[in-house]
Amino acid sequence: xxxxxxxxxxxxxxxxxxxxxxxxxxxxxxxxxxxxxxxxxxxxxxxxxxxxxxxxxxxxxxxxxxxxxxxxxxxxxxxxxxxxxxxxxxxxxxxxxxxxxxxxxxxxxxxxxxxxxxxxxxxxxxxxxxxxxxxxxxxxxxxxxxxxxxxxxxxxxxxxxxxxxxxxxxxxxxxxxxxxxxxxxxxxxxxxxxxxxxxxxxxxxxxxxxxxxxxxxxxxxxxxxxxxxxxxxxxxxxxxxxxxxxxxxxxxxxxxxxxxxxxxxxxxxxxxxxxxxxxxxxxxxxxxxxxxxxxx
Amino acid sequence: xxxxxxxxxxxxxxxxxxxxxxxxxxxxxxxxxxxxxxxxxxxxxxxxxxxxxxxxxxxxxxxxxxxxxxxxxxxxxxxxxxxxxxxxxxxxxxxxxxxxxxxxxxxxxxxxxxxxxxxxxxxxxxxxxxxxxxxxxxxxxxxxxxxxxxxxxxxxxxxxxxxxxxxxxxxxxxxxxxxxxxxxxxxxxxxxxxxxxxxxxxxxxxxxxxxxxxxxxxxxxxxxxxxxxxxxxxxxxxxxxxxxxxxxxxxxxxxxxxxxxxxxxxxxxxxxxxxxxxxxxxxxxxxxxxxxxxxxxxxxxxxxxxxxxxxxxxxxxxxxxxxx
Numbered sequence: 001x002x003x004x005x006x007x008x009x010x011x012x013x014x015x016x017x018x019x020x021x022x023x024x025x026x027x028x029x030x031x032x033x034x035x036x037x038x039x040x041x042x043x044x045x046x047x048x049x050x051x052x053x054x055x056x057x058x059x060x061x062x063x064x065x066x067x068x069x070x071x072x073x074x075x076x077x078x079x080x081x082x083x084x085x086x087x088x089x090x091x092x093x094x095x096x097x098x099x100x101x102x103x104x105x106x107x108x109x110x111x112x113x114x115x116x117x118x119x120x121x122x123x124x125x126x127x128x129x130x131x132x133x134x135x136x137x138x139x140x141x142x143x144x145x146x147x148x149x150x151x152x153x154x155x156x157x158x159x160x161x162x163x164x165x166x167x168x169x170x171x172x173x174x175x176x177x178x179x180x181x182x183x184x185x186x187x188x189x190x191x192x193x194x195x196x197x198x199x200x201x202x203x204x205x206x207x208x209x210x211x212x213x214x215x216x217x218x219x220x221x222x223x224x225x226x227x228x229x230x231x232x233x234x235x236x237x238x239x240x241x242x243x244x245x246x247x248x249x250x251x252x253x254x255x256x257x258x259x260x261x262x263x264x265x266x267x268x269x270x271x272x273x274x275x276x277x278x279x280x281x282x283x284x285x286x287x288x289x290x291x292x293x294x295x296x
Numbered sequence: 297x298x299x300x301x302x303x304x305x306x307x308x309x310x311x312x313x314x315x316x317x318x319x320x321x322x323x324x325x326x327x328x329x330x331x332x333x334x335x336x337x338x339x340x341x342x343x344x345x346x347x348x349x350x351x352x353x354x355x356x357x358x359x360x361x362x363x364x365x366x367x368x369x370x371x372x373x374x375x376x377x378x379x380x381x382x383x384x385x386x387x388x389x390x391x392x393x394x395x396x397x398x399x400x401x402x403x404x405x406x407x408x409x410x411x412x413x414x415x416x417x418x419x420x421x422x423x424x425x426x427x428x429x430x431x432x433x434x435x436x437x438x439x440x441x442x443x444x445x446x447x448x449x450x451x452x453x454x455x456x457x458x459x460x461x462x463x464x465x466x467x468x469x470x471x472x473x474x475x476x477x478x479x480x481x482x483x484x485x486x487x488x489x490x491x492x493x494x495x496x497x498x499x500x501x502x503x504x505x506x507x508x509x510x511x512x513x514x515x516x517x518x519x520x521x522x523x524x525x526x527x528x529x530x531x532x533x534x535x536x537x538x539x540x541x542x543x544x545x546x547x548x549x550x551x552x553x554x555x556x557x558x559x560x561x562x563x564x565x566x567x568x569x570x571x572x573x574x575x576x577x578x579x580x581x582x583x584x585x586x587x588x589x590x591x592x593x594x595x596x597x598x599x600x601x602x603x604x605x606x607x608x609x610x611x612x613x614x615x616x617x618x619x620x
Contacts, residue, residue, distance in 0.1 A: 107408050116584070282417070285402065285409065289402055
């Protein structure tokens with residue numbers, strides 16, 4: 001029964017690294033999906049939001065920056081990103097809403113926004129790599145393989161944040177308003193919902209989620225101006241696989257993509273995995289344009 | 297009014313053809329060559345993104361594929377650059393058809409995502425196949441173009457200059473004829489009102505496939521010429537930056553028009569070179585330009601003439617003409 005042993009031996013590291021990746025993807029993809037569901041635009045700046053989250057936290061927390069400690073850094077970073085989200089919506093999205101080609105225009109403006117911010121980050125912080133402190137130092141044994149407590153925290157925190165977001169959307173008045181605007185903008189307007197304020201709020205939540213994901217990732221990978229590109233592309237895959245318009249689908253698919261990536265990395269190596277993921281992405285788009293659980 | 301208008305473009309062409317006679321500056325020569333290459337590249341992108349209204353963001357990947365195909369044929373396999381050219385064109389043509397097949401079934405944002413993903417897929421494969429593509433370092437010391445023992449790099453790249461100019465004249469003539477043809481009008485009809493066009497007997501899928509193939513010819517040729525000119529091919533060609541730069545040329549010049557992309561390529565190359573000292577800061581200016589053009593001048597520079605004329609008429613109180 002050697003083969004069972006070898007599968008079990010392979011399964012543990014796959015499970016552990018898969019669940020860490022999946023948690024981060026879930027945070028990124030949910031923000032992307034939230035904006036898509038509510039505003040009907042795809043935000044190509046979502047990756048750079050994540051990068052800036054890490055850089056701002058580093059600037060306030062690290063001794064080479066302002067040295068105010070990690071908790072200040074995280075708080076400032078999430079708040080700053082929420083503000084940036086509002087600003088982005090104001091400058092890059094709001095003026096174009098209502099245009100017939102809004103989907104294409106939003107791709108162009110958010111791409112330009114990402115280009116702007118990426119080069120600003122390069123000018124401000126330089127190309128030298130940086131890293132954040134871990135929120136919790138030390139390691140822990142999980143299912144037989146050791147992971148850092150920080151990664152363990154990611155695994156625990158991500159579902160909690162998503163649960164909180166779900167509860168917010170489900171039970172609070174602003175949350176209901178966000179869903180109402182997403183379902184039918186005109187009816188929402190007639191009900192007296194201030195649609196533009198809801199758009200700004202949605203963008204703020206989405207950017208804050210990306211910033212938080214950046215803070216978490218910035219302690220396990222290096223912070224560079226382009227660190228957000230790969231997670232952004234992964235978030236695309238997650239959102240499409242889950243189906244645009246489905247909140248639950250996005251989360252399920254984040255965990256699916258995380259595990260698929262871990263399995264593929266284990267068996268084919270990190271280099272091939274990226275090509276495999278994009279190949280799979282194209283196949284999914286063609287075979288199931290609505291994703292696993294999507295609606296129109 | 298028509299007479300002077302008709303003369304502008306032959307005059308520009310004449311100036312460009314005569315420029316090397318008066319110019320002895322290697323930097324200016326380089327800038328003009330780059331602008332000419334960009335002009336052919338974005339005017340062929342304009343066929344899918346502008347004329348056909350298909351959200352194709354994979355065009356720069358076709359260009360990169362052309363550059364790599366030329367580089368691999370000549371550097372890795374040691375064949376003549378003149379064999380590299382047709383192979384590069386064939387590769388980018390095949391790539392554009394391959395991308396188009398899934399796109400035929402999709403709409404809107406899904407088209408953007410598939411075409412983006414295709415570029416990323418190519419990028420990952422290029423990084424993977426280090427033995428053939430040189431991985432992150434790319435392919436360097438590609439042999440230069442030669443004809444009858446005469447190197448294109450001689451006399452400040454004179455050969456490359458005229459090759460790029462010839463390519464631009466060919467691609468512009470090609471795009472002009474294509475837009476005016478029955479096929480071009482079908483494609484525009486599909487863009488403007490798909491339901492009506494289909495009900496009048498325009499075959500949507502067939503036309504889309506054809507326009508993708510038609511726009512996939514030139515990126516391969518430009519890619520090959522670019523690779524022979526700079527004598528390298530790097531994986532950066534698949535990056536977001538090049539897509540954004542190309543996009544800014546189309547938007548600033550005027551998307552969907554014949555001359556707009558050419559003006560955009562010239563203006564953006566010059567502006568970008570003038571700001572070369574600023575380093576990454578010039579990209580901030582380009583990003584702001586993209587958003588400003590989308591916001592205030594959706595027609596780009598090609599739309600500025602009619603816009604100014606309208607403003608002038610309004611200011612002088614003459615009756616406004618009806619928009620065609």
